[in-house]
Amino acid sequence: MKVSYNWLKDFIDFDVSPNHLSEILTNLGLEVEKTKKIESIKGGLEGIFVGHVIECYKHPNADRLKLTKVKIDKDNILQIICGAPNVSSNQKVAVATVGTILYDQYGKEFKITKSKIRGELSMGMICSEKELGISDNHDGIFVLKSSIKAGTPLKEIIKSETDHVFDIGLTPNRSDAMSHMGIARDLKAVFNFKNINYKNKKYDVNAFKIDSNSNNIPVEILNPKKCYNYHGLTISNVIVEESPEWLKNRLTSIDITPKNNIVDITNYVLHHLGQPLHAFNADIIKNKIVVKECDSKTKFKTLDGVERLLDKEDLMICDDEKPLCIAGVFGGENSGINNNTTNIFLESACFEPKTIRKTAKRHFLSTDASYRFERGVDPELTLFTLKFAASLIKSICGGKISSEIQSFSNHPKEKEIVDLKLRSIDSLIGEKISLKFIISILESLEIKIVKESKENLLLKIPYYRVDVTRPADVIEEILRIYGYNNLKSSNLKHQFKPKFDLFEPAKVEKSISNFLISNGFNEVLNNSLTSSKKTKDKLNDSITILNPLSSETSSLRQSMINSILGSISYNINRQNRDLKLFEFGNVYFKKEKYIETQKLCISLFGNIFDENWNVTFSVSKFYYLKGVISNILDLLKIYNYNVEYFKNSFFLEGVFYKTKGLKLIEMGLLDNKLLNNYDIKGSVYVAEFDWNNILKLAYKQPIKYKNLSKHPSSRRDFSLLINDSVNFNSIKKIAFKTDNSILKNVSLFDYYKGKEIPSGKKSYGVSFSFQDEKRTLTDKEIDFIMDKLFVNLQKELKAELR
Known part of the structure; x- marks a missing residue:
C-alpha cells in the first residue's frame, strides 16, 4: 500500500523527517519496503530564474534563431x-x-551547458512551459508578468509540491x-508514547447540509445479513470536469x-478515510435502490466491459428493473459517472466480508473496494464518510444535496469485552x-478501559480493529x-536437549532423496491443487475447492501421478526429453473424515542414460x-514382500x-489414454x-551379521519351458518351499520366446545357488x-526341461 508523507500531514502536523518516519x-x-521522492514538477524548478530580455535581434548566421541579452x-x-x-x-x-538540470518528456535528465551555436556563444536556455514541466504547451517560450523582478527564483512564483511516498x-x-x-492513528499513538511533538487536525462534517428533498431515492435492503450498514443520498446539478490540482497531486502521488x-473524490476518500464509496448516475436509477441477490446466471456487464x-x-x-453494481466489488457499465452526468446517487455501505470475498474470487476481480470490504471496514464510519464526501463534492463540483440520507443499520453484535490479566x-x-505506560x-490506541483493578483490565476494542479479539492481541498492540527494540535481551534459563532419532521420518525421506539423486534422478515439487478434468482416477470422495483460483486448481489431488505427469509435460515442451523424476508429497481423500496420506512418486521417460x-x-x-524399488526397500530394511500383477485406470x-x-x-x-491428457507421446513408467505404510515397516528388522562361510557354494541351472502366465516369483516360491536350508539364492539369467518355442510358452533360464555354513556339499x-x-515345478507349474 502506498502512503503519502504530505497526505499524513492532513491528519497530524509533525516535524519528523521522511527517513525517521519510515x-x-x-x-x-x-x-516500509521502499521510499520514493516525488515532485509535482520534476526537478522542483531548481536553477530556474526570472530573466529580463533587454536585447533581441536576428542571429547573424541563422535565419530562424535569435540572439538575446538577458538580465x-x-x-x-x-x-x-x-x-x-x-x-x-x-x-x-x-x-x-548553466549547470541546471532539466527533464525531457520521458523523464530523462539533461544538463544546460555553455555552448556555441552557429559561431555564437549561448550561456543558458530560455524555457517553454513544457521544458519546465509545468504543462504540455510548447508553442513558444514561457512569458511571465512584467511586474516580476528579474533574478527571482521561479520556484517562488510557481509552487512545486515535493512529497515522499512510502x-x-x-x-x-x-x-x-x-x-x-x-496510519496517522497509529503514528499519534507512538508520538504520544515517545513525546514527539505533533498537532492533531480534527475532521468534522459540520459543513454538511441538506439543501432540499427534491430528488429522493428510497433504499430497500432485502438481505440484511449481508449488508450491515447502507447510507445514500442524491446530489443534483453537479458539474463533472477535471479535478483541481491539489486533488490530482494527491492521487498521482499514490499511483x-x-x-x-466525482470519481477522483470517491478514490480520494477511500484512501483518506478507508471507507469505499460508489457514485451512481441518479438519472438511470428506476424508482429506488434495492440491495439483494439476483437469479443465478443473470447477465451483468461491469465497468471493464466484460459481461x-x-x-x-x-x-x-x-x-426496480435491473442490477447496477456488484456490491462492494465493481460497478456496472451503464450506471457510472461520465462527463454528461448532472445528478448522482452517492453510496456509503458496510457489507459482510465473507460475501464480498467469495464474490470477488468467483468473478476473478480484485479492486480497492473489495480488498477493504473482504478484510472488514469500520461500520461506525460509513455515515461520517458519506457526509464528508458529499460536502467535498459540493465544494468542488457544485450542485446541491437534494435528498435526505437514506439509512439502514444492522450493526453486528457488540464486540466482546477483553479481559486482560496484568500478569x-x-x-x-x-x-x-x-x-x-x-x-x-x-x-492512545482508542481502546477503552471499562474497568481497572490490580489484577486485570476489562477492555472494549473499537470496531475498526477487527483483528484484536484476545488478550494476546492486545499485548501485541502494547508491544x-x-x-520491540526497547525490550531487554536476557540469557536463556533453560537447557534444550533435542531428541536425536536416526530413523525419524524426515531423515528417512532425506536418505531416500539422496539415494535417488545419486542415481541421476531430479526432485520436483508440485502444487497439491490440480484439475479435476485431467485426473483419470475413478476414486470417490474427492475434495473440491469451494472458491478455486482457476479450473486448473479446483481440487486436491488423490494421486501423485497426475502431478508428475504435469512435470514431464512441462519439460517435454522445453525440449528436455530424458527424464528421471521423483517427488514426495501428500494426497487427499474424504471418507468418514478427511484423510491426508504421504506418497513418493518415481517416474522414467526417454533414455535412462x-x-x-x-x-x-x-x-x-x-x-x-x-x-530402483528393490534398492530402496533394501535400504529401508523391508523384506519378505509379495509382488503381484494388476491393471487399473492408471496402469x-x-x-x-x-x-x-x-x-x-x-x-x-501408464495407460496412453491418461498420457493423452498431458500431450505426452511415449512410454512413461x-x-x-x-x-505412510513404508514408514511403518522401515528399519523394523533388527540388523544381523554373520561370518563369511569357509565352505564353497555350488550352482545348478534349469532351462525350463513354462506357460506364458507363469512368472519368476512363482518359481522362486516353489524353490524355497522345496528347500530353505542350503538353497541360498534363485535368479533368472535368461528369457527366450521365439520360433523354437511353442505358442503360449516361454523359456526361462534359472540358476540355483547352494551352500552349507558348516561343511562342503556333495x-x-x-x-x-x-x-x-x-x-514340484512339474507338478505345480507344468514345467518341462528343454
Whole structure:
C-alpha cells in the first residue's frame, strides 16, 4: 500500500523527517519496503530564474534563431540563443542557467551547458512551459508578468509540491491501516508514547447540509445479513470536469490516475478515510435502490466491459428493473459517472466480508473496494464518510444535496469485552512494563478501559480493529507502541536437549532423496491443487475447492501421478526429453473424515542414460525401475514382500508390492489414454509408494551379521519351458518351499520366446545357488534337491526341461 508523507500531514502536523518516519512505521509493524521522492514538477524548478530580455535581434548566421541579452540581476547579463517565435525584447522569461538540470518528456535528465551555436556563444536556455514541466504547451517560450523582478527564483512564483511516498507491506489483518487516517492513528499513538511533538487536525462534517428533498431515492435492503450498514443520498446539478490540482497531486502521488472530479473524490476518500464509496448516475436509477441477490446466471456487464454471469450468492445493488453494481466489488457499465452526468446517487455501505470475498474470487476481480470490504471496514464510519464526501463534492463540483440520507443499520453484535490479566502481560513479554505506560498506550490506541483493578483490565476494542479479539492481541498492540527494540535481551534459563532419532521420518525421506539423486534422478515439487478434468482416477470422495483460483486448481489431488505427469509435460515442451523424476508429497481423500496420506512418486521417460559413445546397450525401463524399488526397500530394511500383477485406470500393466496386509507400492507402464491428457507421446513408467505404510515397516528388522562361510557354494541351472502366465516369483516360491536350508539364492539369467518355442510358452533360464555354513556339499545332496525341485515345478507349474 502506498502512503503519502504530505497526505499524513492532513491528519497530524509533525516535524519528523521522511527517513525517521519510515523507521517509526516499520517499528510499528507497518513495514516500509521502499521510499520514493516525488515532485509535482520534476526537478522542483531548481536553477530556474526570472530573466529580463533587454536585447533581441536576428542571429547573424541563422535565419530562424535569435540572439538575446538577458538580465538575471544587475551583475549578470547572459547571451542566450533562442529559436522560439514569440521571444522579443522587454519580456520577463524563465531562464535555465548553466549547470541546471532539466527533464525531457520521458523523464530523462539533461544538463544546460555553455555552448556555441552557429559561431555564437549561448550561456543558458530560455524555457517553454513544457521544458519546465509545468504543462504540455510548447508553442513558444514561457512569458511571465512584467511586474516580476528579474533574478527571482521561479520556484517562488510557481509552487512545486515535493512529497515522499512510502510503499508499506501491509499484513492482511491490518484492515484498519488501509488508509491515511489509519496510519496517522497509529503514528499519534507512538508520538504520544515517545513525546514527539505533533498537532492533531480534527475532521468534522459540520459543513454538511441538506439543501432540499427534491430528488429522493428510497433504499430497500432485502438481505440484511449481508449488508450491515447502507447510507445514500442524491446530489443534483453537479458539474463533472477535471479535478483541481491539489486533488490530482494527491492521487498521482499514490499511483492513481485522475479521471474526473466525482470519481477522483470517491478514490480520494477511500484512501483518506478507508471507507469505499460508489457514485451512481441518479438519472438511470428506476424508482429506488434495492440491495439483494439476483437469479443465478443473470447477465451483468461491469465497468471493464466484460459481461459476467451472476451467482445466486452475489450481493447486488439494483433498482426496480435491473442490477447496477456488484456490491462492494465493481460497478456496472451503464450506471457510472461520465462527463454528461448532472445528478448522482452517492453510496456509503458496510457489507459482510465473507460475501464480498467469495464474490470477488468467483468473478476473478480484485479492486480497492473489495480488498477493504473482504478484510472488514469500520461500520461506525460509513455515515461520517458519506457526509464528508458529499460536502467535498459540493465544494468542488457544485450542485446541491437534494435528498435526505437514506439509512439502514444492522450493526453486528457488540464486540466482546477483553479481559486482560496484568500478569499475563509480564509473562508473555518477559519483562515488566509499568501500568502507567500500558494505560497510556491503550488510551492512545482508542481502546477503552471499562474497568481497572490490580489484577486485570476489562477492555472494549473499537470496531475498526477487527483483528484484536484476545488478550494476546492486545499485548501485541502494547508491544507495537512500546517498541520491540526497547525490550531487554536476557540469557536463556533453560537447557534444550533435542531428541536425536536416526530413523525419524524426515531423515528417512532425506536418505531416500539422496539415494535417488545419486542415481541421476531430479526432485520436483508440485502444487497439491490440480484439475479435476485431467485426473483419470475413478476414486470417490474427492475434495473440491469451494472458491478455486482457476479450473486448473479446483481440487486436491488423490494421486501423485497426475502431478508428475504435469512435470514431464512441462519439460517435454522445453525440449528436455530424458527424464528421471521423483517427488514426495501428500494426497487427499474424504471418507468418514478427511484423510491426508504421504506418497513418493518415481517416474522414467526417454533414455535412462545420457547419450555417450561408450553406452551401446538399451535398458528395460520396467526392470530398471524395479531395481530402483528393490534398492530402496533394501535400504529401508523391508523384506519378505509379495509382488503381484494388476491393471487399473492408471496402469496399462503393472505390479504392486504388499506385505502383512499393507499395500506398499504400485509400479508399471501408464495407460496412453491418461498420457493423452498431458500431450505426452511415449512410454512413461511410474512407481507410487504409500510412504505412510513404508514408514511403518522401515528399519523394523533388527540388523544381523554373520561370518563369511569357509565352505564353497555350488550352482545348478534349469532351462525350463513354462506357460506364458507363469512368472519368476512363482518359481522362486516353489524353490524355497522345496528347500530353505542350503538353497541360498534363485535368479533368472535368461528369457527366450521365439520360433523354437511353442505358442503360449516361454523359456526361462534359472540358476540355483547352494551352500552349507558348516561343511562342503556333495553332488549327491545337491542332485537330490534338484530332482525334488523339478518334480514340484512339474507338478505345480507344468514345467518341462528343454
